[in-house]
Amino acid sequence: MIRIDALWLAAxxxxxxxxxxxxxxxxVQVFGVAQAHHGYLFANARGTRIKLAQCSQxxxxxxxxxx
Numbered sequence: 001m002i003r004i005d006a007l008w009l010a011a012x013x014x015x016x017x018x019x020x021x022x023x024x025x026x027x028v029q030v031f032g033v034a035q036a037h038h039g040y041l042f043a044n045a046r047g048t049r050i051k052l053a054q055c056s057q058x059x060x061x062x063x064x065x066x067x
Contacts, residue, residue, distance in 0.1 A: 004037060004054060007040075008039070015044075018051070036055060037054075038055055039052055039055075040054075
């Protein structure tokens with residue numbers, strides 16, 4: 001089971017080719033730190049896809065793409 005205590009929605013679109021490490025770098029750039037058991041949602045420029053990066057103990061553990 002995936003444990004997510006809080007969800008954060010990115011205000012700016014991101015390139016959907018970004019992998020887990022690049023998304024984690026963006027989270028740290030914007031929020032200063034990636035919290036464990038928090039999920040970060042990113043959307044593409046058209047708003048047709050979202051990507052969830054779930055952080056576990058300071059690193060991006062899972063990356064899921066949904067249309």
